[in-house]
Amino acid sequence: MGIIIQALIVVMRVEKEVNKGGLRDGTNVGRLSSFLYTHGGLQVEQIDSIKKGVYYVKQRNGAAYILKQYKSLAIIEQQWKLFDEISTTTIVPFTSFPNQGRILYGDHYYWTLAPYVPGKSLTFSDxxxxxxxxxxxxxxxxxxxxxxxxxxxxxxxxxxxxxxxxxxxxxxxxxxxxxxxxxxxxxxxxxxxxxxxxxxxxxxxxxxxxxxxxxxxxxxxxxxxxxxxxxxxxxxxxxxxxxxxxxxxxxxxxxxxxxxxxxxxxxxxxxxxxxxxxxxxxxxxxxxxxxxxxxxxxxxxxxxxxxxxxxxxxxxxxxxxxxxxxxxxxxxxxx
CATH class of the missing domain: 3.90.1200.10 (Aminoglycoside phosphotransferase (APH), C-terminal lobe)
Structure with a gap:
């Protein structure tokens, strides 16, 4: 029941932000959605700002991702190099955009995509x-x-x-x-x-x-x-x-x-x-x-x-x- 309620809250919050035309960090939803579709083939249904430069994105087919922006290309490339060589379920690596592009560039930022993992973060008090x-x-x-x-x-x-x-x-x-x-x-x-x-x-x-x-x-x-x-x-x-x-x-x-x-x-x-x-x-x-x-x-x-x-x-x-x-x-x- 708790998971369902949390999911509804997320959807309601996203719909509210979409109706305003912007996210909490000032990002224009329509502009970002258009960019992701045009350059990455990502058909966006929902976007929610997690923190500055990090977004929860849900595709129309139901797939959910974490979208992230970077100023440094080198940091992204190093991660991709390691992800290409590692075979493990211990990490959540980047994934390609639907058009098979690995990195997008726009609005002076580099953009990456990673699968969204439903669940919860650990707490070190436990x-x-x-x-x-x-x-x-x-x-x-x-x-x-x-x-x-x-x-x-x-x-x-x-x-x-x-x-x-x-x-x-x-x-x-x-x-x-x-x-x-x-x-x-x-x-x-x-x-x-x-x-x-x-x-x-x-x-x-x-x-x-x-x-x-x-x-x-x-x-x-x-x-x-x-x-x-x-x-x-x-x-x-x-x-x-x-x-x-x-x-x-x-x-x-x-x-x-x-x-x-x-x-x-x-x-x-x-x-x-x-x-x-x-x-x-x-x-x-x-x-x-x-x-x-x-x-x-x-x-x-x-x-x-x-x-x-x-x-x-x-x-x-x-x-x-x-x-x-x-x-x-x-x-x-x-x-």
Whole structure:
């Protein structure tokens, strides 16, 4: 009954947007529909904006897709190259448009199509979903390892990305001072720098080169919404925009950080989920301990222009930080 109601809500919302002639993000429905038909042979019945640049599209024959726009052609081409070589049900790859075109270009964007997977996203507050996320991410790593493609895109090492995130944090110092959270800013800043220094001193030349030599692929954004449980209880990974030839360690660090808030920042509980995964433990724990995820969420909050809620957010951040410090102490005790 719930699925039927949700489906009706989606249809009603789409019909409302179509009647207005535009979607939530300002996209003109008629213009987009005409473009998809003319250049891709896609006969659109419904279009719904999921978020900026991402649309749910239903064809007249009932087939449903996720339509996405990109500014970078190289990012799309890398994904297509990997999808052409992989044979697995673990991922949701691109599919060709009805006219067999793989990529459309229009309105200064490149456009791709992927099958829509009915189901629901995982939630990391649920123990089973956490275990399934580890299992299926490991499966993705295993099934893609060794796949070589021509001219892969290489991204900056993780420690450089973490340094860049720290610089973003430093630019917000005055906000903490304005609301009386100088101590929180200084404490997090000092600990971040100390942990990053230790992390940077690891043998990254060897770690990165090993990933390249063995053709190790990472998803790059292992948020819970990028794991979809379909009607057959199969987990499918979606959204490979950050796909890269990188150490698997990077995905495991990010997944560990995303689990932490739901494990009360307890080291032993976290390790239990990854006990059967082959991860260099010191590098993994150090990477998780660096509060880069806190800075990511803080920056995202500021980008959303929630200026009236800053003090409320900082109060919550202070409480989170107190628990995070205990986790860092636990990590230091085992390294």
């Amino acid at each position: 123990e089973k979903d956490r275990r399934d996320a580890v299992q299926y991410l490991d499966k993705f790593h295993t099934e893609t390892k060794g796949i070589s493609i021509y001219s892969p895109l290489l991204k900056q090492p993780l420690y450089e990305k973490l340094e860049h995130r720290l610089q973003k944090w430093k630019r917000t110092k005055r906000i903490f001072e304005k609301y009386g959270y100088d101590h929180l800013y200084s404490e997090l800043n000092v600990l971040y720098e100390l942990l990053l220094d230790r992390f940077t001193k690891l043998n990254w030349n060897k770690i990165e080169q090993n990933a390249i030599d063995q053709w190790m692929w990472t998803h790059g954004d292992v948020a819970s919404h990028n794991f979809r449980r379909d009607a057959n209880n199969m987990i499918r990974l979606i959204d490979f925009d950050l796909l890269s030839l990188s150490p698997h360690l990077y995905d495991w660090i990010q997944l560990g950080q995303r689990f932490l808030p739901f494990l009360d920042w307890k080291l032993d509980r976290l390790e239990a989920y990854f006990s059967e995964i082959n991860i260099p433990k010191d590098a993994w724990l150090l990477g998780i301990a660096i509060p880069s995820d806190i800075i990511r969420e803080w920056w995202h909050f500021l980008q959303q222009n929630h200026h009236k809620k800053i003090e409320q957010y900082l109060m919550k951040l202070q409480k989170t930080w107190e628990k995070r410090k205990i986790f860092v102490d636990d990590v230091n005790s085992v390294l």
